[in-house]
Amino acid sequence: MSSSDGILVVMEQTRGAWHKMSWETLAGAQQLGGGMPVTAAVLGHDVGALAAELGGKQIAKAIAVDHALLASYTADACTAALTQLVAAVQPALVLLPHTYQVRDFAPKLATRAGRVLVSDVIRIEAAGDGFVFVRQLFQGKLNGDFRAAGAGPHFASVQAGAYRVDTLAAGSAPVETFAPALDAAQIRARVEEPFRESARAVDLTAAELIVSVGRGIKGRENIGMVEALAQALGAELAASRPICDNGWLPMERQVGSSGQTVSPKVYFAVGISGAIQHQVGMKGAKTVVAINKDPNAPIFEIADYGLVGDLFEIVPALTEEIKKHK
Amino acid sequence: MKVIVAIKQVPSRDSRLRVDGSGRWIDPTDLTAEINEPDAYALEEALQWKEKHGGEVVVLCAGPAGATQTIRDALAKGADRALHIEEENLTAYDSLRLAELLAAAIRAEQPDLVLTGLQSDDLGYGQTGVILAELLGMPHGTIIMQTEKTAAGIRVKRELEDGWFQFVELPLPALLTIQSGINKLRYSTLMGIKKAKSKEIKALTPAALGVTPGGAAPLEKLYAPQRGKQSRLIEGDARKQAAELVEILKHEVRAI
Numbered sequence: 240m241s242s243s244d245g246i247l248v249v250m251e252q253t254r255g256a257w258h259k260m261s262w263e264t265l266a267g268a269q270q271l272g273g274g275m276p277v278t279a280a281v282l283g284h285d286v287g288a289l290a291a292e293l294g295g296k297q298i299a300k301a302i303a304v305d306h307a308l309l310a311s312y313t314a315d316a317c318t319a320a321l322t323q324l325v326a327a328v329q330p331a332l333v334l335l336p337h338t339y340q341v342r343d344f345a346p347k348l349a350t351r352a353g354r355v356l357v358s359d360v361i362r363i364e365a366a367g368d369g370f371v372f373v374r375q376l377f378q379g380k381l382n383g384d385f386r387a388a389g390a391g392p393h394f395a396s397v398q399a400g401a402y403r404v405d406t407l408a409a410g411s412a413p414v415e416t417f418a419p420a421l422d423a424a425q426i427r428a429r430v431e432e433p434f435r436e437s438a439r440a441v442d443l444t445a446a447e448l449i450v451s452v453g454r455g456i457k458g459r460e461n462i463g464m465v466e467a468l469a470q471a472l473g474a475e476l477a478a479s480r481p482i483c484d485n486g487w488l489p490m491e492r493q494v495g496s497s498g499q500t501v502s503p504k505v506y507f508a509v510g511i512s513g514a515i516q517h518q519v520g521m522k523g524a525k526t527v528v529a530i531n532k533d534p535n536a537p538i539f540e541i542a543d544y545g546l547v548g549d550l551f552e553i554v555p556a557l558t559e560e561i562k563k564h565k
Numbered sequence: 566m567k568v569i570v571a572i573k574q575v576p577s578r579d580s581r582l583r584v585d586g587s588g589r590w591i592d593p594t595d596l597t598a599e600i601n602e603p604d605a606y607a608l609e610e611a612l613q614w615k616e617k618h619g620g621e622v623v624v625l626c627a628g629p630a631g632a633t634q635t636i637r638d639a640l641a642k643g644a645d646r647a648l649h650i651e652e653e654n655l656t657a658y659d660s661l662r663l664a665e666l667l668a669a670a671i672r673a674e675q676p677d678l679v680l681t682g683l684q685s686d687d688l689g690y691g692q693t694g695v696i697l698a699e700l701l702g703m704p705h706g707t708i709i710m711q712t713e714k715t716a717a718g719i720r721v722k723r724e725l726e727d728g729w730f731q732f733v734e735l736p737l738p739a740l741l742t743i744q745s746g747i748n749k750l751r752y753s754t755l756m757g758i759k760k761a762k763s764k765e766i767k768a769l770t771p772a773a774l775g776v777t778p779g780g781a782a783p784l785e786k787l788y789a790p791q792r793g794k795q796s797r798l799i800e801g802d803a804r805k806q807a808a809e810l811v812e813i814l815k816h817e818v819r820a821i
């Protein structure tokens with residue numbers, strides 16, 4: 240198993256279900272092209288069926304990294320297993336989806352290999368004897384190029400939505416099993432079963448209209464102004480994370496990667512910058528209206544209608560106008 | 566119990582960012598700075614540990630001379646002392662090299678617990694804590710929303726995606742990356758600010774720590790992104806904007 244010019248994609252699954260971002264990452268690897276063979280690996284216990292599914296994509300090889308100690312995720316076991324896999328495959332590039340789980344182990348994996356992980360990249364280009372990775376800085380306000388040259392393996396994790404799943408090409412690839420040598424004594428964390436907080440009192444996923452408020456609102460005392468807009472529209476009230484962190488609205492109204500994923504007919508983003516962790520929760524909205532004083536705010540990248548200006552003027556005016564028309 | 570908290574100073578959130586002449590970083594003129602948001606929560610968590618279990622809270626910051634402002638604020642909130650790795654140009658280090666710099670300072674302190682924020686607002690690598698854990702040989706937990714001392718070490722609540730959580734127990738010493746919202750931030754008191762003036766800020770240099778700038782994948786170029794989808798901008802004063810949007814919502818979007 241040696242292909243030092245290839246790409247190794249580490250797919251993510253939880254109890255037999257794929258993480259969707261894995262497919263996006265695999266699509267990215269296929270697009271990188273340049274004749275670089277793609278190997279895709281899935282970790283876990285009894286993951287043969289998942290590996291077989293991988294074998295149905297246009298890749299050079301699918302690998303089931305199988306061990307009883309990989310049944311529930313720990314950074315220690317995952318890092319040990321992948322260190323062995325990378326040594327066996329010898330890829331030029333290891334690509335991972337930038338999920339919470341990858342955030343937990345990939346920096347450790349790269350560090351153990353004495354390498355740098357370029358995290359949360361939005362674009363990858365082959366450049367000479369290495370790669371240029373584009374990633375966002377300052378919460379999406381600026382982009383940066385990071386060049387990794389010379390012999391691999393290079394490591395990068397790919398941002399949600401950077402590549403499209405519907406471009407994934409089908410094919411037929413051999414499927415192998417890789418049995419890492421793992422020892423229970425290596426695993427320092429004692430993990431408990433994942434759980435969800437008690438049933439959500441507010442279900443934003445079914446809402447037709449959502450008015451969502453961000454830090455632009457400045458203080459708890461101003462939330463009422465946005466609430467009035469939501470009321471006039473007959474919309475649900477939602478928020479970005481800092482609003483809930485500050486206790487200005489309850490956690491269950493949070494939209495984003497650690498909150499709810501919503502897909503209303505219209506999503507009003509009021510004083511929200513549009514960081515990627517917020518975007519992943521609302522970009523399924525049919526129409527996005529953004530009210531923000533900063534014309535360069537990342538939210539305008541996904542907004543259909545943009546109102547650049549002071550929300551403290553626009554929101555009351557909008558509330559009044561809507562009341563007139565109802 | 567000795568707790569080290571890594572805090573970073575970043576440009577204030579509402580800053581107008583301009584790329585500087587080198588094309589590699591932002592022009593600091595007219596910019597104000599503040600503590601990286603999750604680091605403020607990490608500091609608060611450390612202070613609460615000290616209140617419950619005794620010991621010492623040491624803040625660690627790598628950054629320019631101007632970062633003493635953020636360090637003093639942390640001391641005013643109740644940290645006992647500080648380590649300041651003086652480095653004007655942090656972007657000359659890649660994520661691994663920067664973590665090596667921080668690790669060298671941490672090693673000498675032999676802490677029981679190291680806390681970092683889960684991500685910085687400027688570089689946003691989201692990985693310094695985990696690299697540190699590997700370099701220091703410590704177990705780690707990421708995106709932590711709760712901590713609790715146990716007989717065996719520490720039990721923490723990890724935030725997973727989509728509203729899921731998980732408890733994990735780790736032996737000490739351990740490293741945690743703290744998520745915003747884990748606790749309620751305190752304000753500094755006048756007394757705290759006064760006391761901070763006499764607290765120790767130990768200056769360290771990369772050279773003395775045996776780390777040189779560089780690395781395999783540092784930032785090469787910084788630039789404004791090309792915006793993909795162009796929003797349809799609704800212009801005019803607030804009244805005009807509101808009236809036009811309502812027309813659109815009625816007739817184009819058909820939402821009201």
Ligand SMILES: Cc1cc2nc3c(=O)[nH]c(=O)nc-3n(C[C@H](O)[C@H](O)[C@H](O)COP(=O)(O)OP(=O)(O)OC[C@H]3O[C@@H](n4cnc5c(N)ncnc54)[C@H](O)[C@@H]3O)c2cc1C
Pocket residue numbers: 378452453454455456478479480481482493494495496497498509510511512513514515516517520530531532533536548549550551578683684708
């Ligand atoms: C692992 C992880 C998970 C996360 N999960 C989530 C999540 O689930 N949900 C989430 O939302 N975030 C999440 N975040 C945080 C996210 O990265 C951003 O920090 C957050 O979304 C920013 O919220 P905001 O847009 O309200 O605030 P800011 O980024 O501070 O933006 C405020 C905006 O308001 C505008 N503004 C200010 N004043 C006015 C005014 N008077 N009129 C009009 N506009 C004004 C500003 O121009 C700015 O664009 C997560 C981060 C991490 C690292």
Ligand SMILES: Nc1ncnc2c1ncn2[C@@H]1O[C@H](COP(=O)(O)O)[C@@H](O)[C@H]1O
Pocket residue numbers: 571572573574601603604625626627628655667680681682683684685686688689690691692693694
């Ligand atoms: N220069 C620095 N000085 C102190 N701590 C830092 C520094 N850079 C990063 N950190 C810590 O590492 C965390 C994650 O940063 P990052 O990996 O850049 O997203 C931050 O929240 C800080 O706690």
